Amino acid sequence: MTVHAPLPHDSAKLHVTGEARYTDDIPAPAGALHLAFGLSTIARGTITAMDLTAVRAAPGVHLVLTWQDLPRPADTSPSAHDEPLLSDGTVHYCGQPLFLVAADSHHAARRAAALAKVTTAEETPILTIAEALAANSRFEDGPRVWQKGDPDTAMAAAPHRLTGHLTMGGQEHFYLESQAALALPGENGEMHILTSTQHPTEIQHKVADALGQPMHAVRSEVRRMGGGFGGKESQGNALAVACAIVAALTGRPARMRYDRDDDMTITGKRHDFQIAYTIGHDAEGRILALDVTHYARCGWSLDLSLPVADRAMLHADNAYNLPAVRITSHRLKTNTQSATAFRGFGGPQGMLGMERMMDHLAHTLALDPVELRRRNYYAEADTHTAPAKGPGHGQRFGGEHSPKPRSQTTPYGMEVQDFILHGLTDRLLQTADYATRRAKVDAFNAANPILKRGLAFNPVKFGISFTLTHLNQAGALVHVYQDGSIALNHGGTEMGQGLFQKVAQVVAARFGVDTSVVKITATDTAKVPNTSATAASSGSDLNGMAAQDAADQIIARMSACLAALHQTSPDRVTFADNAVHIGPTTLPFAKAAQLCYQNRVSLSAAGFYRTPDLSWDRIKGQGRPFYYFAYGAALTEVVLDTLTGENRILRADLLHDCGSSLNPALDIGQIEGAYVQGAGWLTTEELVWDAKGRLRTHAPSTYKIPAVSDRPAIFNVTLWDTPNREPTVYRSKAVGEPPFMLGISAHLALRDAVSATGPHWPDLHAPATPEQVLAAIARARGQT
């Protein structure tokens, strides 16, 4: 069977030979124009004059467009129609596109764009969370507040209270392939857009809107991205719209790629947050009440900030059963890049807040942080296996009249029925040798005055589904050709995660053929319409099921035909071993396909899937926003230098739940990569804006993602290989985002190491750069 097999990425050979083609590698027809934006150099104000004479006169320039030159207003927002493609005279952030240059080369366009003389009336920008709060600069009319129980009464009644505050930075996606698009004009107003995007339908929608055409006139296609991580969910709109407008105006192909500095200056990043908390607890560390406030810096436009901030609230509990809780969320509007989707989509920020509280509580009570966490965990699900259905599968729980397990709900009223972290934690601590290593770390710290080690654990419980419920749908298109080869198309996009291979494995498994029989084709809105973004870790859950549906439709038709030809019943037709078995007869799959074709059977099907059982009211904060939870846990060991704050990850042990993995090799790859990216967010990756609102870290020379030697020297990753309780595709679980939050353990381990220098609460913020660590050491020693 092809599912559950550790097959390589479908494009692995193309990757290693350089043959894999990305958007900017596609040869453009002759006469293509190359675009560049001219950018604002102030963060807030109005344009009083824009002299583009030198830009227009620059070598190779064909066209320069300002807001006034556009045939119709063009917007690039995925949500609120609040992002004009080019500034309409108001400047909202430093890096905002002001005008558009089309030239005969990428460099000619960029060189020309630098020649503009822009005069502005500069205003004082709102840059920080504090400034936004003071100015009441926010999205929505006020903070969102969700509540469970009576937190005020419970807080008042709690024997102990602990308050604290955490600042965490944002994160640049740093996909290695910067944003890129190519527009090919067609006849009769049609436009073919090739982009590096996670959301082809959004590109189609925004381009159609900018051109004044119905969506059917625009075809949006993406074969692969050179990384996405959420940064290509909405941030590619501007390039695609710009290319389409120029292509429509000139009749010439138009292409655009952002230079890395432009990419980092223009596009949104992970939201930075501040989190304030008061915990009511007992002497054993059980949380009795919690009041937590999130402050999210959203930047200048709405983009996806509401669902991001919602998801932070939805993960404010992480793995812990909070009897009484209030979660307040402020979505603050600032004159900075519009913060956007990034792997975890607010979940990491909410979860880091909760894990920080656990850490603070453990430090205060001098309790083992793992033991403290266990005391607050949700109760374990009654069984680790999926409930089988049908006769002979009776069981104590799960039946209509069976006794119900103890009710436990999240702060948003969702029953937690699949909790597995007790067992998972036990196994991780055992395989990672926690107790022994804890003692060794303490012994090392006692013997070494300058270098200190730290060891820390964190669990992850991450909700799977788009919280905007209608997005939880997907389509797929499967063709079986008369030679037995199969073409597969679906609404998901490939950004490196191996989605195409996983879905191909599903289709191959249904037809009982090798994956080499299945041709994976580029995501294309002309083939599968109305796609959701490949986001929220949903790719294989949604598209795998849609493709399975399409395959099963064809299989049913083929079975009926072949059964009739062989005078048997369709249920005696099976597809396996590259063949179709019809009762005692076996036909090679290609022969069976040809036979069905000759008998005029439709060998093409459109499949569809919608996630069941979801209901969610985001204003009330009540319902079941998630189909299920994915779980994981991490133990990380670090060492730091108390003189400089320099630090390293020495070892990480990860145990992660992918249900019954569709492809263990690809899933382990996601987990390893997510951990390092998560640890990078919390250590070396620091975004710095100056007092004028200019991003100072706009290139890899100044913004430091993990390099090869930053990976843990010992890096053990294991799958918790147990079927999903819910009937997902082959009982697998989503994997894209959840393991990102295993990186939180690296930050907690640094706090642990800092605490070897002194008894006071170190109050370590994120990212834990050497400078932050050194400051925390001073606090631990009581020197500040």
Place this chain on the structure above:
Amino acid sequence: MISFLLNGETVQVADDPTRTLLDHLRDTRGLKGTKEGCNEGDCGACTVMVTDDRGARALNACILFLPQLQGKAVRTVEGISAPDGTLHPVQKAMIAHHGSQCGFCTPGFVVSMAVAHLNGSTDHDESLAGNLCRCTGYAPIIRAARAAESAPVPAHMKADAPLGPLPPPDDAFLPTTSDALAEWYLQNPDATLVAGATDVGLWVTKQHRALPKLAFLHACADLRTVTETDTHLRLGAMLTMSDMAALIAPHHPSYAAMIRRYGSLQVRNAATLGGNIANGSPIGDNPPALIALGATLHLRRGDTRRDLPLESYFLDYGKQDRQPGEFVEAITLPKHAPTFRVYKISKRFDQDISALCGAFNLSLSNGTVTEARIAFGGMAGTPKRATAVENALTGRPLTDETVTQALPAFAQDFTPLTDMRASAAYRLTAAQNLLRRYAADLAGHPTSVLEITP
């Protein structure tokens, strides 16, 4: 006209001398396997293999100008598989070990890995420090690199050889001796000298600066001369930082360890000692080390040569003691300095510009400091000696008490700035603590997190 070997075929190129190899490959040759990730030499997605008479090495094509390739052999990812399409062992291993996800950085990794494989290097953390990957977390890439170590080098990888002597190109000044350079530069003092282009490359790719008059120095073999006496090393200005690391390691292991974190292998294969000094950057990592060692700078203008202590070359921010038409010819440094240490502090260990870099060289007699040379980068507008700290230590026993008493002197020597790399307060505290580290280091205490194993 520039001639070089590209994936085994001789090519001739007439183009702007500041055209980068990356643009040439992608836009002129249609070789799209080499990727643009950052266009500043920091991500390695454009890594290519360049072979000359000194062997094969990995370089970043995005900051490599075409004249720098004159007579050399270039191999891109398209030339890493054998001509018959057989995959290179590192390519096979990358597939087998799931070393690619999005695949965009992969061609650069494959080239870096293939060059390391050719050169027999198994220090993968060093070979790959200049290749960023955002998907995999690097673990499967390292597994692949290890798995390919023992495979034989394919024949085509050993076939690249330089083209041999070529006539000078007409579209770029490419001297082959320092005498020719000296004469020309005297006549053209407004020209830009290109050594490794790891800095000048960015003037073109990021600042769009026009550089109408250029001299490319890489063919001046005599500028790579190494002269060794019993007591000193004289190093030619055009030695690359990779050359430098190998030369310095036997004498100053701490310096070599610092160079390992200087840029990345691709950058060190291009960047030169002379370039790092000549450009006068306050955050270059060689000057503090060389100043602490008491190095002498050798400058040449026409046929006039002069020597000066390196610290007196740096006059002020952006201002050096270099006359029009004068260039850095060599550096002389002592071979023996057992108590010399240099420490680089940055947010990320590999391939990061220093927040500060401190170099210490105390002469001790019976535990007493007889002479002190301490210099820092990143603490002022120039690389600068910590004179007040030196004075606070000299004549005193090197004890915790002496060190503690010397710490306030740092504030007399330095008023550092706050920028995106670190705050002024951190820089000052960390600089003080580096003196404490130095004392602990000399006393034999563990002080480096890089030396701790799980």
